[in-house]
Amino acid sequence: MITRTRLWYGFVKIRTQQILKRCDYVRGVKVSNLALVPKIAVVDDDASLRDALVELLEVFDFKCQAFEGAELFLAAHTKNRFDCLITDLNMKGCSGLQLQQKLATLDPRLPVIFISAQSDSEARSKALRSGAVAFLSKPINDDVLYRHIIAALSRGMSRPVDD
Amino acid sequence: MELADYATDSVIRYDLDGTIRYCNPASETQFGWKAAKLLGRHFHDLMPDRAEASSLWKNLLRIGRWDGLLQRRLQSEVEIGAYVRLTVRHDSRGRPLDVVEYAALSMNSPVPSLPVPPLIAERGGAACWQFNIKRARPLLDADAAATGYDANEQEWHPDRLDTLLAAVQIVDVNDEAIRLFGLPADRDKIVDRRVASLWPEQSRAALGDLLTAIAAKTDTEPETREIPVVDRLQHVVLTGWRAADPRCPDIVFVRVNAILNAPNAVIELEASQNRYRNLISFLPVPVWQIDARAAGRIFDRLKASGITDLAAYSEEHPELVDLTCDIVQVFDVNDEAMQLFGGRQRSDFIGPARYLFDGTPGAARRVMLAHFSGVRNHVEELKVKTFDGRLIDVLLLMTFPVPGERRDTTIVMMMDNSARLEAEAKLRIVEGDFSHAARLSTLGEMTTSIAHEIKQPLSAILMNAQTSLRYLRKADPNLEKADQLTSRIVESAQRANDIIGRIQDMAGKRDPIYTLLDFNDVVHQCLVFLRHESEEKLVVIKARLQPDLPPIHGDRIQLQQVIVNLIVNSIQAMNTAPQTQREIYLETSVDEDDHVACSIRDTGTGIPADHMDQIFDGFFTTKEDGLGIGLAICQSIVRAHGGEITAANHPEGGAVFRFWIPTGSTAEL
Structure with missing residues (x-):
């Protein structure tokens, strides 16, 4: 089964909103604006970094929603609501790794990108073993992040949809 | 007088006018005058100077005795030195009768002639x-x-x-x-x-x-x-x-x-005076003897005119201190005092006492107030200027005479404090070094969380800058966004700077600066500093700070060091504890003695009973990479602030460290 979303992901490298909109317009009947733009969830307890990440994702023309902590994200999360999750590793309360564990049962196909201020090799291999798309160390290069988001979205594209 | 004829010393008897009435053969041999020539002559004929002789004679009659070296004129006009003793003899009713002279030739003749004649007898009845x-x-x-x-x-x-x-x-x-x-x-x-x-x-x-x-x-x-x-x-x-x-x-x-x-x-009296003089001069302590009676008289008059608060009075009349410095006179010093001041001549030390207090502003006034108040002793540390230009630290001990004692002697002693103060300064440097080492050691244990904390704002800066560039490089640059993002860059840079500042404070080597502090502020800064460290170790710090603590007088960094050190210790103590039980309870309060108290309790394994006694000892550690000076430094810092620190195990498990610091008003710093 191939959903509308998955069809779109094949063309995701086209970056600008204008082009996107043109695409919408071309396929206007089939594709709604909301559904076409991938939506990324950001979880980080550091406000300045969270805000910076949101701004960067916006300039990439992604839609995104930011959460201060894993609990808040989980409360807002429903299956397929987000196309990708970028989470900080170290957070008060529920850590990035714990969040990943929970999502393994709640939304196993949601691609997860870890960002961390520490080069904690143990946490890194644990995250990657558990299926994380990437484990990026702060400070993060914008191009690198973009490549990994695209990779995550492509991977998500191939995930089975069970609706 | 027959006996005198056989004497070997010259014996002459004069009547009260000074006319010679008798001389013995020794007089002839000693002074070379024929006895026949001497009789009927006058006392002044035997002296080179007539005026001198006559004034000496008058004094002799009034004082009763005279002895000493005299120039004697021989018949041959040659002058010769003689040791002469003149005594006025009295009759049974106490009236002067005649004068008897014993004389012996001086070994060191001739006697140098004196500009003013020796008019007073060295020994005499009166x-x-x-x-x-x-x-x-x-x-x-x-x-x-x-x-x-x-x-x-x-x-x-x-x-x-x-x-x-x-x-x-x-x-x-x-x-x-x-x-x-x-x-x-x-x-x-x-x-x-x-x-x-x-x-x-x-x-x-x-x-x-x-x-x-x-x-x-x-x-x-x-x-x-x-x-x-x-x-x-x-x-x-x-x-x-x-x-x-x-x-x-x-x-x-x-x-x-x-x-x-x-x-x-x-x-x-004589014996006690001798003892006293010997005591003072051989005392191995610098001693000044001061006559402060003149000041005492001024004080008596002030008191008589109803002045009881000299402190206030002397503020209105600052010239009083000046006057006191001049009229209070040093009249004796011992050798130790001369050595301390590097003086050569005793006479340099005699005179107004002003020079004793010149090196320390206000010292003269404090001494004056002490004297006025009638206390027995006054003790203070002060700096004095020595005669060879040094400025030395001394401990001044003054003993004022009390009624019943000789009022003319105020004793001043000074103990050279330079060596002690120097040692103390060295000790403070060593303590400072240790305290610094302990801070560095604590920071070393926290490098991971420090790196993490700095990376946060740096990451935000980089990300915002990159985003900003993307907006600017668009075909239609979004300047509004670039402006907004650049403002955020400034904020984050400021934050990074603050973090580095905090670390520099902890890592830097500095002298303590005592100021009035809100202890809760100090605690709060520590919690900010330790946030990442505790989060990383999955430790929850539950702080309960009593609001409106009285201010304390202390050094912010040193007190932070104590708190950070105790919390880091607690965090480490819970390394092996289950993650759900890693908690630190931090409380501030005012204790029953009005001290500001702080307790830090963890849920770790507690302190082994056999470590309890050594826990504050230097170089006692159970950590492999620990220096073992952290708690010892904590104790020395708390004590330097006038407080105390204790360690115990909590009945519900875990260790509890508690320390208190006097509040600003009670601290003697």
Whole structure:
């Protein structure tokens, strides 16, 4: 089964909103604006970094929603609501790794990108073993992040949809 | 007189006019005068100077005895030195009868001739003073002119008496005067001083009268004044006269006759004075002897006029301190004192006491207030300027005389503190080094969380900058966004700077700066500092800070060091504890003694009982990479703040460290 979303992901490298909109317009009947733009969830307890990440994702023309902590994200999360999750590793309360564990049962196909201020090799291999798309160390290069988001979205594209 | 014929010393008897009535054969051989030539001659014929001889003779008759070295003129006109002892003999009714002279040739003849003849006998029956009233002349003359002088009516104003006696200079005193008046044994310490500083309190007015009367007279006839009691003396009679020698018109002699109350008193007095003098001069401590009576008189007058708060009075009249410094006189110092001040001559130390207090502002005033308050002792640490230009730290110990003691002697001692203060300064440096090492050690244990904390704002800066560039590089640059993002960059950079500042504070080497602090602020800064460390170790810090703590007086960084160190220790103590139980309870409060208290309790394994006693010892550690100075430093910091720190195990498990610091008002820092 191939959903509308998955069809779109094949063309995701086209970056600008204008082009996107043109695409919408071309396929206007089939594709709604909301559904076409991938939506990324950001979880980080550091406000300045969270805000910076949101701004960067916006300039990439992604839609995104930011959460201060894993609990808040989980409360807002429903299956397929987000196309990708970028989470900080170290957070008060529920850590990035714990969040990943929970999502393994709640939304196993949601691609997860870890960002961390520490080069904690143990946490890194644990995250990657558990299926994380990437484990990026702060400070993060914008191009690198973009490549990994695209990779995550492509991977998500191939995930089975069970609706 | 037959016996005298066989004596080997010269023996001569004069009548009261000075005419020779007898001489023995030794006189002939010693002075080369034929006996027949000597008889009928006058005392002054044996002397090279007639005027000198006649004034000596007059003094002899008034004092009763004279002995000392004299120039003798031989028949051959040659002059020769002789040791001469002259004694006035009295009849059974006490009237002078004649004068007997014993003389022996001096070994060190000829005696150098003196500009002013030795007018006072060195030993004699009566205490004798020789004054120079030259500088007091204007005062004396004014008195005589103004009042037409009447000794009995004269009422002395204390100021005027002080001024007069301060102008009268002591030329000489005899041994009897030294003994009777308890003067310094060393005559050099008496000569040239003002009589004001040595004359007994109760007979000052009498002396003033006497000198005024003598000054008003044109002849050299004696004047007398009687005083019933002076200290231990009774029936004191002062007899004064001007020198007959016209070369010294301002020289006045005063003879003091008195009866001591108790016959043994003299011996006791002498013995105790000797002991006292020996004690002072051999004491291995710098000692000054000061006559502060002049200040005492001023204080008495101030008290009499109703002034009780000298502190306030001296603020209104700062010149009082100045005056006190000048009128309070050092009259003796021991060798140790001279050494301490690097002085060569004792005379440099004698005089106004001002130089003792010059090195420390306010010291003279504090000493004055202590004296005024009537305390026995005054102790303070001060800096003094030595004569060779050094500034040294000393501990000053002053003992003021209390009623019943000789009022003329205030004892000042100084202990050289330089060595102790130097050692203390070195100790503080070592302590500072240790404290610094402990901070670095704590920081070292926290490197991971420090790196994490700095990376956060740096990441935000980088990300915002990159986003900003993307907006600017668009075909249609979004300047509004770029502006907004750049503002965020500034904020984050500021935050990074603050973090680095905090670390620098902890890592830097610095002297403590004591200020008034809100202890809760200090705690809060520590929690910010430790946030990442505790989060990373999955430790929850539950702080309960009592609001409105009284301010404390302390060094912010040092107190932070204590708190950070205790919390880091607690975090480490819970490494092995289950993650759900890693909690630290931090509380601030005001304890029953009004101290600000802080307790830090963890849920770790607690302190093993056998470690409890050593836990604050330096270099005691159970950590492999620990220096073992953290808790020792915590203790020394808390103690330096006037507080105390304790360690215990909590009944519900875990260790609890508790320390308290006095509040700003109670701390003595």
